[in-house]
Amino acid sequence: MVTIRDVARLAGVSVGTVSNVLNKSNKVKPETAKRVMEAVKELNYVPNTIAKSLKTNKSNVVGVLVEDICAFSSSTIIDGICAECDSREYVVNLANLRINTMVNHFSPKTYQTLVENGHFKNAVNSSINALLSARICALIYIGAHPRDISGILPKLNIPVIYAYCYGKNGDCCVNYDDFQGAKLAVEYLIKQGHTKIALISGPLDSVPAQKRLKSYKETLKEYNIPIYEEYIRYGDWGYDYAYRECINLINLPNPPSAIFSMSDVMAYGVIKALNDNGKKVPQDVSVHGFDNIESSWYMNPPLTTVKLPLWEVGNTAAKKVFEILENQGQNQKDILIPCTHIIRNSVNKI
CATH class of the missing domain: 3.40.50.2300 (Response regulator)
Known part of the structure; x- marks a missing residue:
């Protein structure tokens, strides 16, 4: 595995200089920065974001926990999240609960039965632990179908945003209207x-x-x-x-x-x-x-x-994450995004 020391050796600079270049510091001369980036490209070096977050106590990884990635809404919502995270140079770490393999997620009754027998909560906790081990700075939970999921998630010490579903009072939820x-x-x-x-x-x-x-x-x-x-x-x-x-x-x-x-x-x-x-x-x-x-x-x-507005639901949820992170506080106001009317040919004027 290529390390930061290998990059420094090839570029003829110190490890600290490579770190400054990768962190986009203005302390490094342009010609030196160019040499470092050429070495990065030649060696196909990929920074270890987890190690970096441990050292700086800051993370640029947003966790996304989706109930069912096969649901018609999920991929568009995820794309909206990724667009906002990409623009801020944050990484998205995705976990899929695959609820479609457990229950008919369109049925609130069968969904509630799944929750009550504990199997679903175990799957949620397992996925959250995996995401937390990746040092996520926030979590976005995407429902397979809009419904009340109060009590599904354990209490976390990071911002949590619910998208395409509803939480309990005090939770921040982003939905369509x-x-x-x-x-x-x-x-x-x-x-x-x-x-x-x-x-x-x-x-x-x-x-x-x-x-x-x-x-x-x-x-x-x-x-x-x-x-x-x-x-x-x-x-x-x-x-x-x-x-x-x-x-x-x-x-x-x-x-x-x-x-x-x-x-x-x-x-x-x-x-x-x-x-x-x-x-x-x-x-x-x-x-x-x-x-x-x-x-x-x-x-x-x-x-x-x-x-x-599925893409907008995801994009707004991600924006909300960064708003909370930057303000160092929880603004728990729910957000409803308006729908759009699509007029085609199935309605007649009488």
Whole structure:
């Protein structure tokens, strides 16, 4: 293994000079610094960040603990974190809990069972210990799905930020604004002339579903539009459920003219059910989704939906880490980032 002494020997300087160059000190003459960097490149020398942090008692490593790196949201959130850390020359050390191998993370009930039996907490503690051994200066915890994860993490002596999930009072959480996102969808449908707007919801024990349902009802009330309970269907975020409930909706004596699905996957089920029952989208029934997953653009018709600010959630979480580190204190104000409306071709004006 190449050491800093090897670099110093090749460059013809002291170890201290190499250290100054690597730390971007202005104490070294430009020609000397150039010689050192040429030696670094020739030897493929990589500084030992852990050894450096032990010596200086400072770390430039941010730990990221992600519940499921395969979840559709995770990679974009991580990219947002990395962008901010890269700009500050910090390293990201990632641990993946692989919750998808343990439980259906979309189900709050099965998730809670996993937490209560202790298996998940053991996995969390093991991953955190591995990250702490890498001398991380802060931790960002990324949920696989927005939910309350109070009590999952042990008490740590470093800043902890929760992204795409909710902690207990006093925790700093960065999320997208479910209420505002649902309002974008319902308000748009209303402005296109729809007053008979059905909702296919996620499970009611889900935090996002609760917030979107509240927004749906309050927005209808704001525009003096009646709320028909038969138009509200509670589900599981899945395609099959949405397919079945869409058929029930269009067979009502007074069927809706528009259906707002709380996920794009459920919207796909709705569109399939409408097509299978001789209904055209959007000519006969308008369909609105939520998430803006990549395939939503390729639907027939392309799906009007709500885009989650996933990259911004990660980037803001990282910015919050550095704000806390630089201010030497914990500013625990939660952050909600607004969603964006993506208008395509699945909603008709009536």
